[in-house]
Amino acid sequence: MPDLDAAWTALEAAAKADGAGRIEDFIAAEPDRLAKLTVETCGLTLDLSKQAWSKAGLNAALDLAKAADVEGARKAMLGGEAINTSEGRAVLHTALRAAATADIKAQGQPVMADVEAVRCRMAEFAGKIRNGEIKGATGRPFRAILHIGIGGSDLGPRLLWDALKPLKPTIDVRFIANVDGAEFALETADLDPAETLVIVVSKTFTTMETMANAEAARAWIAGAVGADKAGLHMAAVSTALDKTAAFGIDEARVFGFWDWVGGRYSLWSAVSLSLIVACGWDVFEGFLAGGAAMDAHFATAPLEQNAPVLLALAQIYNRNGLGRASRSVVPYSHRLRRLASFLQQLEMESNGKSVDKQGQWLTRGSAAAVFGDAGTNVQHAYFQSMHQGTDVVPLEFIAVARSDEGPAGMHEKLLANVIAQAEALLVGKSEHAVETELRAKGLTPAAIDVLAPQKTFTGNRPSTTVVLERLTPQTLGALIALYEHKTFVEGAIWGINSFDQWGVELGKTLAVRVLGELEGGERLDHDVSTTAMIDRLKR
Secondary structure (H helix, E strand, O other), rough: OOHHHHHHHHHHHHHHHHHHHOOHHHHHOOOHHHHHEEEEOOOEEEEEEOOOHHHHHHHHHHHHHHHOOHHHHHHHOOOOOOEEEEOOEEOOHHHHHOOOOOOEOOEEOOHHHHHHHHHHHHHHHHHHHHHOOOOOOOOOOOOOEEEOOOOOHHHHHHHHHHHHHHOOOOOEEEEEEEOOOOHHHHHHHOOHHHHHHEEEEEEOOOOOOHHHHHHHHHHHHHHHHHHHHHHHEEEEEEHHHHHHHHHHHHHHHEEOOOOOOOOOHHHHHHHHHHHHHHHHHHHHHHHHHHHHHHHHHHHHOHHHHHHHHHHHHHHHHHHHOOOEEEEEEEEEEEEHHHHHHHHHHHHHHHHHOOOOOOOOOOOOOOOEEEEEEEEEOHOOOOOHHHHHHOOOOEEEEEEEEOOOOOOOOOHHHHHHHHHHHHHHHHOOOOOHHHHHHHHHHHOOHHHHHHHHHHEEOOOOOOOEEEEEEOOOOOHHHHHHHHHHHHHHHHHHHHHHOOOOOOHHHHHHHHHHHHHHOOOOOOOOOOHHHHHHHHHHHHO
């Protein structure tokens, strides 16, 4: 196996050389570049030809992946080894989308029988609600679901619902995550509690925000049907059966998942029960199939043709080779508008670490800041900075090749914009070309000297384009699994544990202390600034 330090040194040297060149020149000099940097798999096409690496840079990135033993790390994860070393857990969200007959073990223990049992329970429960067999306390069918969770118990299901919901759903889904009561008020304002099913998603059933909203929902339901019948409108996704029972939820309506499923990887599990009820089991089954297809590709494709690996290496090259500490993800699809929010948690919670698995401080940057929103909206917001700002920010464009939704001609306009933006970032517009245009308009030389630099685009800004043939449950599953495996590869190369999140805990713990003080409890020790803010808000 190549030496890891030497591989890092080689990548940084290649990136330094590439940083002095232009992507356009790499494309012109490499006749096979498009073929080498285009991957088609699972209904997706990835075009990485506009990335900032030359052939030498790409080879250095691939050598780094080999030196970091990405293939060995992949085998360990898929084999159910305890790669979450700080918590002693396997990492097997891939099992949630595997075939029932698959031979998958978590630290030697078979898991698929349990996975399939929960799948069958979810499908049965969802079917009975959809066909009206399970009704609310008044005998009326459920017309809405109130999904209560936060973080991984919220972001993934929201993304799935936006992406896959019918144009005219017979069962609506509303999401409440924020402990700000305004969200609860807004989401329930036009709902009838007698026709609403509340699904509370919390593995431990102790998360402060989730439980505050769950208690508010139970009181809201009880106000309409009576406290003794509120349980008929409740279900839960949790492993804490004692706490769900104490809350008044029948055990038959509690669906679990396992400690080898991290929260941000849990949308493949019962955490997406709301979607299953509202859209039907067949939709969710297609989503699982798409994820499983990407798993198979990731497990078997050579590194140089492996979609998650190449996507990760482009990120590593930009982040560590070229010093670009942020990245924008822009789906040119209204249905995928929440993708960047989902990826913020997936990538920044997984890899936002400054210490490696051995407890040593990292000497290189880890997760970049991820941001984005739907195109074409963002073209009229922050794309000014993407094209002419002082920082080069790599972009990933997500497009859907074919869509039958909406008025005729709209989708072609959408696709024209995503193609044009990637081209503009690449080629830019030279100052000479701007000067020629301004002279043709009759501007004076003095005016041209002032205006031409302002209208110049340097170009040479990298992007990747991911195209879904159509937005279906299958391609959505493949897309999300693509980013999960990308995140894993990056963590393996940085040598960090991508599957714990200790940084989430401190603020939550302190919030409990502060809450006691805001509610009139004992004054505790804080820094001067924090104490002053508590006193101000209490006044």
